[in-house]
Amino acid sequence: DQQVKQNSPSLSVQEGRISILNCDYTNSMFDYFLWYKKYPAEGPTFLISISSIKDKNEDGRFTVFLNKSAKHLSLHIVPSQPGDSAVYFCAASALSSSGDKLTFGTGTRLAVRP
Amino acid sequence: NAGVTQTPKFQVLKTGQSMTLQCAQDMNHNSMYWYRQDPGMGLRLIYYSASEGTTDKGEVPNGYNVSRLNKREFSLRLESAAPSQTSVYFCASSPTVSSYEQYFGPGTRLTVT
Numbered sequence: 001d002q003q004v005k006q007n008s009p010s011l012s013v014q015e016g017r018i019s020i021l022n023c024d025y026t027n028s029m030f031d032y033f034l035w036y037k038k039y040p041a042e043g044p045t046f047l048i049s050i051s052s053i054k055d056k057n058e059d060g061r062f063t064v065f066l067n068k069s070a071k072h073l074s075l076h077i078v079p080s081q082p083g084d085s086a087v088y089f090c091a092a093s094a095l096s097s098s099g100d101k102l103t104f105g106t107g108t109r110l111a112v113r114p
Numbered sequence: 115n116a117g118v119t120q121t122p123k124f125q126v127l128k129t130g131q132s133m134t135l136q137c138a139q140d141m142n143h144n145s146m147y148w149y150r151q152d153p154g155m156g157l158r159l160i161y162y163s164a165s166e167g168t169t170d171k172g173e174v175p176n177g178y179n180v181s182r183l184n185k186r187e188f189s190l191r192l193e194s195a196a197p198s199q200t201s202v203y204f205c206a207s208s209p210t211v212s213s214y215e216q217y218f219g220p221g222t223r224l225t226v227t
Contacts, residue, residue: 004156032214043118043204043218044157089156093214101172102216104149104156 003027004092006105014113019077021108023090026071030092034102035064035075038087047088048075080112116140118219120205126225127195135190135222137205145211146188147172148180150201151221157204163188164211195226 005024013019023033031052036044050057050064050073057064063076077084090105118139127133139146144165149157149172159172163182177199179191188207192199202223206216 006156034214036218041220043206043220045218046215049214101159101162101211102157102214104158106154106156 001026002106003030004090004103004105006088006090006108008108009106010109010111012111012113013080015082016079019075019080019084019110019112021075021077021088021090021110023073023075023105024071025073025092027092027094027103028071029094030103032093033064033066033073034091034093035062036089036091036104038089038107044089077110080110082112082114085110085112118205118207118217120203120219120222122222123220124223126227127192128227129196131195132191132193133195133224134192135203135205135224136187137189137219138187139205139207139217140186141207141209141217142185143207143209143217144185145208145213146182147206147208147216148178148188148190149204149206150174150199151204152201160190160203162211192224195224197226200224200226 034049035047037047038044066073087107089107091102121136147162148160161180163169166185181189202221205219208216
């Protein structure tokens with residue numbers, strides 16, 4: 001049972017335009033959400049996060065939106081740059097007695113065309 | 115400051131062979147994790163160590179063992195490798211088990227034939 005879903009395996013965007021990556025989740029206990037970026041042959045690196053008490057978090061060109069009622073979050077990249085081409089993973093966390101563990105989505109491969 | 119390092123980068127095993135994947139971090143983090151990444155599956159947690167001296171199972175622990183050797187090092191052992199364990203393995207660390215942000219190593223690509 002995939003609790004965190006990224007239904008678009010790939011996305012292609014023109015340089016300078018907006019990239020929107022989507023993520024849906026099913027577990028209502030998730031209270032913190034993160035986006036990771038992964039280049040080939042490297043490990044994922046943390047990009048941006050949002051707590052469930054917020055609906056928006058912005059960091060430079062990257063903005064994450066959270067819609068708790070729809071159990072949906074999205075990552076907006078504006079403007080998109082060729083260096084943004086990577087695989088983006090959505091992750092979610094639910095506080096438990098054994099600490100927080102991340103549940104990852106399957107990833108969306110973003111290609112930014114020059 | 116190297117962050118999280120993993121050895122080896124690549125490995126090919128025959129079915130039934132054993133091996134240990136090594137992971138070390140130099141950020142003085144308390145918590146460490148092992149994930150596997152398979153096509154179409156995202157990253158799945160194998161084992162984690164909330165602090166030195168403790169280890170716990172994650173989502174897919176079968177066929178693996180771990181050792182938290184000290185605060186810096188967390189190893190993953192495959193006792194009898196199977197083709198289903200062909201994957202890319204990532205080690206990660208975080209300041210504590212309640213720190214959401216995890217720092218990942220570069221990965222080990224393992225093929226079991």
